[in-house]
Amino acid sequence: MTNTGFRKVLRRREFTVLGLIVLLVVLFSLTTERFMSVSNLSNLLLQLAGTAISAIGMTMVIITGGIDVSVGSTLGMASVVAGKLLVGGYSPFLVLLSALGTGLVIGLFNGTLIAFGNVPPIIVTLGMMSILRSLMYQLLGGRWISGIPPAIRVIGLGKWLGVPISMWITVVLIAFFTYFLSSRPLGRAIYAVGNNPEAARVSGIDLRRTTLFVYAVLGALAGFAGLVYVARTGIVQTNTGSGFELEVIAAVVLGGTSILGGRGTIIGSLLGAFLVGIIKNGMVLLNVPALSEGLVVGVLIILSVMIDVIRARGERS
Amino acid sequence: MKRFAVVLFVVLAVLLLSVVMAEAKYRIAFVPKLIGIPYFNAMEEGGKKAAQDLDVEFIYTGPVTADVAKQIEIIDNLITQGVDAIAVAPNDPAAITPVLKKAKEKGILVMTSDTDGAQDVRDLFVNQALQNEIGYTVMDELAKAMNYEGEFAIVSCGPTAWNLNIWIAYELERLAQYPKMKLVTIRYAEEDVQMAINVMLDLINAFPNLKGVIGQCSTSAPGVAEAIEQAGKSGQIVATGLSVPSMMAKYVKSGTVKSFVLWNPIDLGYLTVWAAKYLLDGNQFEDGKEYEVPGIETKPKYIAKDKMLVLGPPKVFDASNIDQYMFF
Numbered sequence: 184m185t186n187t188g189f190r191k192v193l194r195r196r197e198f199t200v201l202g203l204i205v206l207l208v209v210l211f212s213l214t215t216e217r218f219m220s221v222s223n224l225s226n227l228l229l230q231l232a233g234t235a236i237s238a239i240g241m242t243m244v245i246i247t248g249g250i251d252v253s254v255g256s257t258l259g260m261a262s263v264v265a266g267k268l269l270v271g272g273y274s275p276f277l278v279l280l281s282a283l284g285t286g287l288v289i290g291l292f293n294g295t296l297i298a299f300g301n302v303p304p305i306i307v308t309l310g311m312m313s314i315l316r317s318l319m320y321q322l323l324g325g326r327w328i329s330g331i332p333p334a335i336r337v338i339g340l341g342k343w344l345g346v347p348i349s350m351w352i353t354v355v356l357i358a359f360f361t362y363f364l365s366s367r368p369l370g371r372a373i374y375a376v377g378n379n380p381e382a383a384r385v386s387g388i389d390l391r392r393t394t395l396f397v398y399a400v401l402g403a404l405a406g407f408a409g410l411v412y413v414a415r416t417g418i419v420q421t422n423t424g425s426g427f428e429l430e431v432i433a434a435v436v437l438g439g440t441s442i443l444g445g446r447g448t449i450i451g452s453l454l455g456a457f458l459v460g461i462i463k464n465g466m467v468l469l470n471v472p473a474l475s476e477g478l479v480v481g482v483l484i485i486l487s488v489m490i491d492v493i494r495a496r497g498e499r500s
Numbered sequence: 501m502k503r504f505a506v507v508l509f510v511v512l513a514v515l516l517l518s519v520v521m522a523e524a525k526y527r528i529a530f531v532p533k534l535i536g537i538p539y540f541n542a543m544e545e546g547g548k549k550a551a552q553d554l555d556v557e558f559i560y561t562g563p564v565t566a567d568v569a570k571q572i573e574i575i576d577n578l579i580t581q582g583v584d585a586i587a588v589a590p591n592d593p594a595a596i597t598p599v600l601k602k603a604k605e606k607g608i609l610v611m612t613s614d615t616d617g618a619q620d621v622r623d624l625f626v627n628q629a630l631q632n633e634i635g636y637t638v639m640d641e642l643a644k645a646m647n648y649e650g651e652f653a654i655v656s657c658g659p660t661a662w663n664l665n666i667w668i669a670y671e672l673e674r675l676a677q678y679p680k681m682k683l684v685t686i687r688y689a690e691e692d693v694q695m696a697i698n699v700m701l702d703l704i705n706a707f708p709n710l711k712g713v714i715g716q717c718s719t720s721a722p723g724v725a726e727a728i729e730q731a732g733k734s735g736q737i738v739a740t741g742l743s744v745p746s747m748m749a750k751y752v753k754s755g756t757v758k759s760f761v762l763w764n765p766i767d768l769g770y771l772t773v774w775a776a777k778y779l780l781d782g783n784q785f786e787d788g789k790e791y792e793v794p795g796i797e798t799k800p801k802y803i804a805k806d807k808m809l810v811l812g813p814p815k816v817f818d819a820s821n822i823d824q825y826m827f828f
Contacts, residue, residue, distance in 0.1 A: 215706070222731070223705040230698045320565065324536045329722075329747060340730060417726060418693045418747070420719060426690065467702040473687045474659060 196439030197451040199491045200458055203483070207461050215468040223464070225347060229340075229415065231460045232349035233258070233408040237431045238438075238452040239360050240290075240401025245435055246364075246377045247397050248444030249304040251293060254405045255427035256315035259419075261285045261409025263319050266328035266419035275335050282410040283403050289315065290402015294395035312428070320421050328419040339414030349411050353453075356404070361449050373397060377444030433459060437484055439491075458487070528776045529559040529578045530613065530769070531588040534566045538746065538828040539765050540589075543614065546769025546796075553795055554777050559583060568592040572599045585609035585776040587626065593617030609779055613772040614765075616808075623779065624807055626772045628763040629814040631663070635670020637814045638740065638761050639678070642712050645738040645758040649680035650711030653703050655696055655724050657717040659688045664716050667742070671714065684710070689720050696723020697730070704731045715741030721760060725751035745817055745825040752822050759818040765828060767796040768811055775800075775809055785809065 211218040237254055244251050265282040269275075289311065296307045341348040364370040372393045375383035384390055413419060438455030440447025462483055466476045530547050532540035544560045551558035559578070563570035568591045576599055578586055586603055590596040590612060597618040604610045604621055612618065613626040642652060654671070656664050668686065675681060684707050689696040696719060704710060704727065713728070715721030721741030725748070728737050734756045742761050751757040774793050778785075785791075787804035798812025817825060 217705050217708065220705065223702075226698075226701045226705060230701070317565075326538055327747060329750065412694060416694045416697055416723075418722060420691075420693055422691060423694070425692070464702055467685075467687065467699070468706045470685050470706065473685070 196491050197448060197454055199487060199494070200438060200451065200454040203487050204454060204458055204461060207458075207465060211461070211465040211468060215465070218465065218468055221345065223468070225342065225345065227460055227464050228350040229347045230464075231456050232347065232353050233411050233415075234427075234430050234434055234456045234460075235353045235453050236356060236408045236411065237401070237405050237427070238434045238456055239356055239449050240397070240404040241431045241435045242438075242440050242447055242449050242452045243360075243364070243373055243397040244304075244401050245432075245440050245442060246373050246444055246447050247394060248377045248380075249297065249394070249397070250432070250442075251304065251308045251398065251401055252428045252432075253289070253293065253308040253311035253315060254401065254431055255424040255429075256312045256319070257286050257289045257402055257405040257424075258409040258412060258427055259319055259422070259424035260289065260315045261406035262413045262419045262423045263322050263328070265410045265413045266331060267322070269331050269335055269413065270328060272332075278335065279407075279410060282406045284406070286402040286404065286406020286409065287399055288402070290399040290405075291395065293402065294398030297398060298391040298394035316422075316425070319423075323419070323421050327421075329417065331413055331417045335410075336414045336417060339411055339416070349415070352411075357449055357453055364449065369393065369396065374445060377446075379445075430459070433484070437487065459484075526556040526585065526777060526780050527559060527581075527583040528556050528585045528773050528780075529561065529583045529587065530772055531571060531574055531578070531586065532560075532562040533571070533589045533591050533615070535560075535562045535564060539744065542765035542828040543769035543772070546766035546771075547773045548769075549766070550770040550773035550777075550795065554774065556773065556777055558773055563591075566591045568595045572596065575599045575603065579603050579606055579608065582606075583608060584780055585611065587611040587613045587772045587776060588617075589614035590617035593619075597621055609776060611772065611776060614768060619807075622807070624775060624785075624809060626768065626775055627808050627810045628765075628768050629812065630810055631666045632670045632673075634742070634761065634814050635667045636674045637816065638667065638714060638742065639671040639674035641759045641761060641816060642714055642738075642740045643678045643681060645740055646681065646712040648678055651682050651684045651707060651709050652712035652714065653684055653707065653710060654686045654714045654716060655699055655703070655720045656686060656688050657691050657696075657720050661717070668716065681712075689723065691717065691719045693719050693723045693726070696720040697727045700724040700727030701731060704728070704733060704737070710737050712738050712740070715739060715743065717741075718743040718747065721757075722747040722751065725756045728756050729754065744828050745822050746828060748817065749822050749826060752817070752819050759816050761814050761816055763811060763815050764797065764825075767798060770796050771800055771809065771811055 217223055261282040264285045265278050268278045268281055293307050293311055296302050297304050338348060343351060372388045375388055376390055376393050380390055434456035435452045436442055437458060438451030462480050466479060547558045547560060561574055571591050575586060579602060586608055600610045600618045600621045610622045611624045612622050616625045654668060687699045689699045713724045715724040721743035725739040728734055728739055734754060739757050740760050748757055748760050771793060785802035787802060790799040790801045793800060800812060801810050
């Protein structure tokens with residue numbers, strides 16, 4: 184029993200990623216003196232928080248068989264709203280609500296069109312991405328927001344017990360949503376919708392409500408990531424968050440969530456985010472020429488998925 | 501009655517004359533890449549000032565996003581209006597050529613300013629600074645701030661951005677003059693402040709002896725400065741680069757940035773209108789000659805082989821002058 188349980192763990196995609204992470208950590212610790220330093224590790228965590236927070240929502244969306252490419256623009260829009268309010272002197276609590284609210288409204292809008300309008304997710308979110316970018320442009324008029332008051336920057340820069348506060352928040356969110364996905368009815372419904380929508384519908388799951396829910400959660404989380412962004416950089420520019428969607432989707436897919444839906448975990452996505460983050464960090468520490476950095480990251484991504492596929496094949500035979 | 505007739509005649513004559521005078525005023529248009537951003541607002545301000553000083557009419561119009569098609573449409577409208585000169589900062593150097601050709605055929609003076617394009621059509625390019633001088637100045641400012649010794653890094657933006665790569669090439673050429681300085685790495689952070697912060701934080705960890713850094717574009721320069729301050733390395737590592745005063749002021753005030761480099765967009769706008777008037781008046785620029793332009797702080801120089809008027813050496817911003825330039 185324990186033996187099969189252990190095998191099950193070994194077989195999981197998350198384990199492959201974890202193994203790769205451990206391998207890289209050992210490699211980088213041996214080849215560079217600076218990798219294991221406190222300042223480097225805490226940097227790594229700071230850099231990953233925003234991606235990991237959004238990846239929670241993205242995991243749920245992809246499990247339902249959907250996708251959201253507007254997540255970078257959502258983060259950007261929430262940053263603009265948060266930045267403007269912060270500079271205007273509003274209370275951090277109100278700013279937090281506004282950032283979450285901005286993301287939530289965007290997510291609800293996406294979700295409504297996808298669930299009730301039957302428009303494919305890639306189309307809805309692609310359109311949304313472009314609409315939000317244009318809105319950001321008009322709100323900012325080309326001028327960047329700077330001069331964010333220091334009080335809020337604790338969220339982005341502060342540390343508790345040596346670990347960045349943004350990472351503590353991430354950990355709490357991950358714990359909550361992991362429990363939610365595995366143990367709450369709505370959480371289980373998300374897997375059911377991705378696995379077999381027809382069967383899910385027959386068994387009494389409200390497909391539309393579930394779909395709306397995942398996009399709304401992703402929107403709100405991206406909004407929160409936007410606030411973390413503002414707190415961390417202290418600057419909001421018109422292209423804030425562009426390209427961020429790819430980072431998030433890469434973390435989720437690398438972490439073992441099937442792009443076809445039905446399978447995946449939030450912990451896996453966190454590991455996926457860590458893997459990419461550690462590779463990028465290590466490339467700089469090893470001073471690998473910048474132009475070949477993308478090459479190494481790309482090869483490692485494909486390699487890690489290939490290992491998984493090969494192992495799965497081996498087990499079947 | 502007779503007196504009334506005389507008065508009437510004088511009034512009419514004055515009116516007529518003023519109409520003729522107004523007609524004679526040159527109409528000079530400038531079409532930026534897009535309107536509503538601080539940089540081009542500053543150029544507009546310079547153009548307006550020149551129009552006032554030189555008694556010409558200045559038209560400032562452009563697309564709201566950096567859109568090639570819109571820009572062409574706007575130039576087409578200006579041709580219909582029959583302006584005397586059109587200066588443009590093209591969004592696409594090649595796509596702009598046919599419409600500028602059309603303008604030229606209608607007898608309109610055609611210029612580019614800030615960004616070049618349509619080289620075989622345009623009569624003049626008003627250039628903010630020479631590529632090599634920008635590179636040299638950035639390296640000189642970094643060397644000065646680092647006391648001419650130690651390790652430094654370059655954080656650039658898009659790895660394919662042509663102008664950034666040219667500037668880096670000239671920075672490295674200048675580096676030969678500073679034998680005690682060593683470039684440890686060149687990294688790319690796209691046009692994204694957060695990415696520049698991340699890259700710089702990694703670099704601070706990777707190179708414990710780092711003394712300086714160049715932020716190659718307007719997003720990476722404030723990004724690397726912010727990272728230095730977040731890592732508590734202000735005073736140990738200095739940042740410089742190319743960016744706008746409104747973004748850099750904070751870091752200049754805290755001392756993380758001693759100086760940084762750009763040019764004066766107000767003067768660039770002024771020079772554009774001045775040069776248009778100069779050519780419309782029938783003058784020709786002479787190769788290698790430096791021109792005295794009242795109203796701007798530099799002496800622009802003409803380079804005949806490129807039909808290019810260069811505003812002057814790049815401008816260095818530091819604690820002594822940054823407050824005057826906070827609007828862009």
